[in-house]
Amino acid sequence: MSLPRPRQLLLVSLLAGGLTMALKTLAWYLTGSVGFLSDAMESLVNVAGAGFALWMVTIASRPADKGHPFGHSKAEYFSAAFEGGMIFIAALAIFITAAERLLNPQPIAALGFGTLLTVLASVINLGVGLLLIRGGKAYQSPALEGDGKHLLTDVWTTAGVVIGVGLAAFSGLHWLDALVAMLVALHILREGSLILAKAVNGLMDQALPEAQVQQLTARLAELSASARAAYTNDTQALAADQLCFLRLRTRAAATQAFAQADLQVPGNWTVTQAHQLADSAEQQAATLGIQLTLHIEPAAPAQPNPAS
Template identity: 40%
Template structure:
């Protein structure tokens, strides 16, 4: 079993046990706030089941119908999880609003508080574990599931504080008010997960990856690499794809061009940057490139070297050679 599959199985098993514990707490107390936490646990179980399937699918090898692999399903999994959280939050807000107007008696709050407190601590440990594994394995699904469990931890903490206040003040309507506040927080969390997953499905560029790539290229640039531009990134589950254009001396033959491009690929994948598949397009230099070109023995130089252009993410993502950026 892979590390990712092991992590999501642990998450699913823990979610089921904690859901049962929270419903026990609800049945012995009748607390709306505890019901809120229990209802969110149902979402945890459903989302965990879907996440398990998406992890399984994302690890399948590429085939004729999926030349980039199956990794995009992880973004879809995070999207579904976000939608489920949103729905759960809205339902919680409506139900708690009703009970705020028509309050009901709650009891045995001490026992319920202890159960919710323990489940919150367990969720925190598992959530942090999932996020750690997700970042290491570059799994959007595991990070989303971990963030969801941490959200559950925060809501449990808020509910524990609220239940203690109810026991101290004996103000019953605080139960529904706390539940409503927690519901809004759950909706906000669902929105963030949904927004992030939609960005992945729409191939939003990973700016952090762009920064890592540019830093490696700038710190290890070779003289023939006159400029790098039109750099784009995409993520397919744990796999990353990088497209860019590299300006090389126009008199290089095909073997020299291939060697320089291969060196860039090797540099990116062996310098601490996340493993990626690169598609590099070679552009020929123009006379206007001479004033920032480092080729000291260039046989066709039209102008003396003046100043190096430091590569930054803002420069390399533009689809134009650097002399067109009017940086000098």
């Protein structure tokens, strides 16, 4: 079954986020648990993050223009940075609320129904999170993958909240409720740091994954070997360093992949010959989803063998 497009996946995430936030907020209202409140506040971050990610993916999908000749794909990294920032704000709010409740513990009411609502919300997050991660890998989208990983983190957070709130209710140690909320805040702070780090790395033009670079290198090596084999010369065979691809450099820009290399050809080749080989290389790279740019250089004349 084919995956929906990135914008459709983020719309699903946005709708699911709104539903889970409503369920968790109702759970907090019914129980009065600050642990459930912290879980509801993280869901608010999910909704804000999904909405901002949808906006950034819409911008990223715009074609290249005069002001952005390489496209707008890096807009997706702003989504990750925004979501990381929202997490920090939510964690601060949770800490403040939990500190007040720690000083003034209160009993938890209607735990059963409130827990049921929270678990239902968590199941929704689990399904949508797995779908987003799958879509993120398929479309090479940091916005989708980041949103999906955040939802899965939310699932584990909810599990911890349910256990902690249950212990607080059944043991009568109501301060455990506030402690659980503080642990949730620390947990999502860590998640926010990871999301921000990934956004910063993306904006710094990281190289393509090693597996993708190796694929491209192998394709270029095959192409140059084939071109050397097809080349005929009355005096001597063409040496490997007379026709080859050199100094390969790659960079990732969200869903787009770029590469640059030097194409070294015999000095007596015509522009047409060099251009045909460069076109073939660029087409091979395109099958791997990489936009390859080549700089053509003449090779130094082959040195005669002194022993001949």
